[in-house]
Amino acid sequence: MLGVDGCPGGWIGARLDGAAVTWHLLPDATSVLALAVDAVAIDIPIGLPDHAARACDTAARRLLGRRGTTVFTAPVRAVLDATSYAEACELSRRQAGRAISRQTWAIVPRIRDVDEALGERTDVLEVHPEASFRTMTGRDLPSKHGSPGIAARIAALQTWLPAVLTDLERLPAGPRLDDALDALAVAWTARRWTQGVATVLPDPAPADARGRPMRIVV
Secondary structure, eight states, rough: OEEEETTTTEEEEEEETTTEEEEEEEHHHHHHTOOOOOOOEESSSSSSSSSSOOOOHHHHHHGGGGGGGSSSSOOOGGGGGOOSSHHHHHHHHHSSOOOOOOOHHHHHHHHHHHHHHHHOOOEEEEEOOOHHHHHHHOOOOOTTTSHHHHHHHHHHHTTOOTTHHHHTTTTTTTSSEEEEEHHHHHHHHHHHHHHHHOOOEEESOBOOOTBBBOEEEE
């Protein structure tokens, strides 16, 4: 199983083999999808709407409660053709009746990277790390941008990955600590998927124009 999160310079992958973790620092989504694993879970929107907002984003916010603000609204597909924030907002207004946020615009290059690499594949899971941690712990965690939040996430990971501190010591240069923790969290969800116990938001999930499910797996 492979859990993937964006990081400076590319993507950080946490590959699980039982309780062993192997880190992969990868430049692009094509490199991510070239790895031979049972399941790939990645923190990026995959199924993209043409007009309305996605039900999976709403469902993930509902699951997260006060932490629901960490779920960005996925852009409509037309936004992937934009070359500037102003153009992206205009395309979004035209297709969905609203502009996109700066935060969403910041991840459009990553969405495009994955969208182009996927081709006809529909077996890659869209996962949200905060939703994974919420499902893992059954409670709200503090923000990952502070020491209490980092400590809470490490403690949650230690419940199923006892050597996580040693694993983190082997993290390659480049990714931030919170990137690595997120990659491990979505790897946990990938493992749940292979075990047949993961939850799909919503279920059943509608498909986008390219046949890709608009879902978030937890």
